[in-house]
Amino acid sequence: MNISPAETLAAAVRGERLALARSLTLYENGELGGEEISALAQPASEFPVIGITGAPGVGKSCLIDHIVQAWSSAGHHVAVIAVDPTSPITGGALLGDRLRMSTADSADNVYFRSIATRRHGGSVPTVVKGMLAILRAAGWNRCIVETVGAGQGDIRVAAVAERIVLLEAPGRGDGVQAEKAGLVELADLIVVNKADLDGAEKTADEIRQALEVATIPTPTIILTSAITGEGIDEMLDSIESLEFNPHTASARTRECLRAMWEQKLLDHPDFDDLLVEVVAGNLSVEAALEKLTEIDEG
Ligand SMILES: Nc1nc2c(ncn2[C@@H]2O[C@H](COP(=O)(O)OP(=O)(O)OP(=O)(O)O)[C@@H](O)[C@H]2O)c(=O)[nH]1
Ligand SMILES: [Mg+2]
Numbered sequence: 001m002n003i004s005p006a007e008t009l010a011a012a013v014r015g016e017r018l019a020l021a022r023s024l025t026l027y028e029n030g031e032l033g034g035e036e037i038s039a040l041a042q043p044a045s046e047f048p049v050i051g052i053t054g055a056p057g058v059g060k061s062c063l064i065d066h067i068v069q070a071w072s073s074a075g076h077h078v079a080v081i082a083v084d085p086t087s088p089i090t091g092g093a094l095l096g097d098r099l100r101m102s103t104a105d106s107a108d109n110v111y112f113r114s115i116a117t118r119r120h121g122g123s124v125p126t127v128v129k130g131m132l133a134i135l136r137a138a139g140w141n142r143c144i145v146e147t148v149g150a151g152q153g154d155i156r157v158a159a160v161a162e163r164i165v166l167l168e169a170p171g172r173g174d175g176v177q178a179e180k181a182g183l184v185e186l187a188d189l190i191v192v193n194k195a196d197l198d199g200a201e202k203t204a205d206e207i208r209q210a211l212e213v214a215t216i217p218t219p220t221i222i223l224t225s226a227i228t229g230e231g232i233d234e235m236l237d238s239i240e241s242l243e244f245n246p247h248t249a250s251a252r253t254r255e256c257l258r259a260m261w262e263q264k265l266l267d268h269p270d271f272d273d274l275l276v277e278v279v280a281g282n283l284s285v286e287a288a289l290e291k292l293t294e295i296d297e298g
Pocket of ligand 1: 194197225
């Protein structure tokens with residue numbers, strides 16, 4: 001009756017859905033290590049992981065619902081990881097997502113999972129990366145990561161994806177804000193949702209202008225409405241043919257390296273002890289950093 005984490009993972013890879021849920025939880029809880037995950041065979045020529053990011057409420061979940069429906073009816077195995085910022089305030093939003101996604105999740109070839117950033121803090125990108133590896137090894141050939149695009153941490157989560165779709169909506173006046181957040185330079189595709197509302201064209205223009213000023217190669221900008229269905233097919237076609245872009249790839253890779261570096265620092269066995277020493281005044285921050293980044297040549 002006692003099934004080991006490794007056996008559970010093996011069952012997940014064989015396609016057992018319950019074992020998949022358990023494996024993801026085991027991994028989230030640190031009971032399945034990075035080595036086991038790295039050892040998983042990843043299917044070759046996989047469709048890129050799509051990150052969907054944008055400010056709260058722009059319609060990420062609604063659009064993902066459309067994508068999930070299209071892909072699952074085309075016979076793909078679609079998995080969605082929703083990274084939930086989970087403050088007491090947005091707790092309701094997660095429930096909303098769950099309800100909205102519930103139709104999709106009941107299909108055999110759709111899998112929905114949310115992860116709470118509250119539990120993982122700075123290690124969210126690493127956790128999401130590991131989960132994606134499990135999902136892919138288990139045959140989920142189309143993976144989506146939904147993440148709220150606001151701060152630096154969110155950018156790092158988005159950077160875990162292999163193509164990034166940045167969502168905007170009219171009337172938020174944050175075309176420039178998104179640029180400041182560094183998200184625009186990661187975007188392979190920009191979608192202005194809520195095109196059924198006034199100002200969507202204006203928002204698209206503002207983004208174009210901001211990109212021109214920043215001299216960033218302008219990605220395709222598409223207007224959609226998750227409500228009326230306008231632009232959805234065009235968005236689906238675009239996602240289908242998102243090419244590898246060296247510019248966004250290097251922006252993504254930079255964020256991934258930063259996230260991994262930070263993780264490495266936090267995981268250092270002496271981290272807590274050094275912290276105590278610095279606080280006690282026995283060590284400078286610089287000296288602590290030097291110790292943490294010393295290269296082990298032994
Ligand atoms: N008018 C209009 N409303 C939309 C559209 N898409 C989504 N909404 C509404 O916008 C609200 C937020 O939609 P969500 O899909 O939950 O947005 P989200 O970006 O996933 O939100 P968070 O996950 O909380 O960041 C909901 O009330 C939707 O009904 C659209 O195209 N037009
Ligand atoms: Mg959402």
